[in-house]
Amino acid sequence: MGKKRVAVFCLTLLFCLSCAVTALASFQRGDDGQEVLSIQKRLVELNYSIKSIDGDFGPETENAVRSFQTDRGLEVDGIVGSATYRALMNKEMPPNRSNSVVRNVMRAAYSVIGTPYVFGGTTPYGFDCSGFTQYAFARAGVYLPRMADSQFYSGRQISMSQLRPGDLIFFTTYEAGASHVGIYVGNGNFIHAGTSTGVTVSSAFTGYWGARYYGACRVL
Structure with missing residues (x-):
């Protein structure tokens, strides 16, 4: 891709993200608080x-x-x-609409379910684990670092009992520490880009993943 096309792509991406952030400023059916x-x-x-x-x-x-x-x-x-x-x-909209952001993250995550796993992938043509979470959050106007271990420190650390939909959840796989990441969706499940499954929903606390649970953080 030439420099001009890269510049146009980046400007378009920034515009789309700014529009996404603006669209989040609303209250609608399903919100509470x-x-x-x-x-x-x-x-x-x-x-x-x-x-x-x-x-x-x-x-x-x-x-x-x-x-x-x-x-x-x-x-x-x-x-x-x-x-x-x-x-x-008779006042301006409050700036923080976390419920709307979570909803948009989840919508983006589920919209690419079935996408194959690609090492280093960050697009709907193929994702690795942290590329997937970065993509889903970016679609809601929220920036995450690129790698799973960095994403682990991008929010407030929370316990397993505090988990709620939209939280990032981490596992130890090919190396010590937070080496796999997904998005908690509730009921003990998370959505993630698995190497053998692509983007899918899995049980977080039983079987393969339950034995490798590492921790969680709340960005939103």
Whole structure:
């Protein structure tokens, strides 16, 4: 690839990542937490019906948001993006939307399931373990170092009991320390690029991988 094509590719990649980061700034069905609770309370204050004010962005909240958007002449999509949030809450969108980031990491990871293992691979044509995790996080606008052992120190170290979907999970394989990495998806499973399986979902705590568990870290 010539220098000009490399430069164009890099600029395009940077543009796509910046768009991904911007797209993450929203609240939508499936989100939960204190900010969602605040949105629900504000909607009820403005006489939009939500029976369960519980911090879970479900169908009722989505319908209330749609009604609010219709009344205010906003795009009616049931998603609290920056414009809807500003009109509803009278302030700017909070900068950290970790739930949305996790969702986008998981979506990117599952979108390439079945991709073959390629040593040094970092694209949907072929991944190695850390190339896969780096790719999935980059699709959500989050930078990870290239190698598994470096990724182990890219976030806060957590115990096995603290694991939640989106955490990085590590194993000792061909050398001591964190030499294999994947993304925890819940229920004792993780998605990763295995040398003999390609991108697949495996049990993290039983069988081959259970015997080689090394640790985990939380980046998001």
